[in-house]
Amino acid sequence: MTLLGHDRYCDEIVGQTALLRGRLAGADLTATVPTCPDWTLRQLAVHVGEAHRWSEHIVRTGAARNVPVEDVAGAVGPEDDDPASLDAWLAEGAELAAETFRDAGAGTPAWSWAWEHTAGFWARRMAHETVIHRADAAATVGTVGTAGVAFEVAQDLAADAIDEWLQIVRFAQERYPDDAARELRGAGRSIHLHATDSEPGLDAEWIVEFGDEGIDWRRGHEKATVALRGPLTEVLLAFYRRVPVDGGRLEVLGERELLDFWLERASFG
Numbered sequence: 001m002t003l004l005g006h007d008r009y010c011d012e013i014v015g016q017t018a019l020l021r022g023r024l025a026g027a028d029l030t031a032t033v034p035t036c037p038d039w040t041l042r043q044l045a046v047h048v049g050e051a052h053r054w055s056e057h058i059v060r061t062g063a064a065r066n067v068p069v070e071d072v073a074g075a076v077g078p079e080d081d082d083p084a085s086l087d088a089w090l091a092e093g094a095e096l097a098a099e100t101f102r103d104a105g106a107g108t109p110a111w112s113w114a115w116e117h118t119a120g121f122w123a124r125r126m127a128h129e130t131v132i133h134r135a136d137a138a139a140t141v142g143t144v145g146t147a148g149v150a151f152e153v154a155q156d157l158a159a160d161a162i163d164e165w166l167q168i169v170r171f172a173q174e175r176y177p178d179d180a181a182r183e184l185r186g187a188g189r190s191i192h193l194h195a196t197d198s199e200p201g202l203d204a205e206w207i208v209e210f211g212d213e214g215i216d217w218r219r220g221h222e223k224a225t226v227a228l229r230g231p232l233t234e235v236l237l238a239f240y241r242r243v244p245v246d247g248g249r250l251e252v253l254g255e256r257e258l259l260d261f262w263l264e265r266a267s268f269g
Helices: 006-024 041-061 083-104 119-140 155-175 232-239 256-265
Strands: 036-040 189-195 205-211 214-219 226-230 251-254
Touching (some): 006 083, 036 041, 083 119, 155 189, 155 214, 155 232, 189 232, 226 256, 251 256
Antiparallel strands (some): 226 251
């Protein structure tokens, strides 16, 4: 697995946030997010901006332990409901996070909840966090799963997001005894993710193998118990449970029950 580079992740935080802000412009911010039904569109946006400012604070202060988000200045969102204030707050937080991560450098120590405790972890995590919630916002305003309207992610970024998601699921299996991801085990079963539109030189196929201790994965093309095929962006969103695997341009080959089993249990922990 090859990472995209620290500066690229920092750039994507700003760029993906700009695209998210574009989805929010003129939208009904009280609308329920279909892929995150506990949130309105405004709450989704605040969640993203909160994550940017919280992780920025952790890296900037060199925190060695978790910091409650309420202890981070400016992290709870703008005080008023003016969409212009929300837009400016989102833009400022993304720029601040990217600048702090870039200045720190990828290897700078910083607390995280995960397997890696560096500024580089946070830059990558916030880039992909913003991509996926941009998809949530697009779904809310009717541009994901709508015929003729595209939602796209750069292919190398989408492939890296799948890599990171698989790391997160494996981490949840190892760290959290009660997480549903721990049920994703049992040797002899496998999932093949196959992007049908991958660019030359991009190895956009994955084999996810179930073992007795948990999952393992690698990039590659092999026969599996079940395969999920389709354009890379849609494979990413389906694997993140943002779009259904039925309909559209996705195709399931083999034991559909295993794919459903995965989608019901794969989580952050």
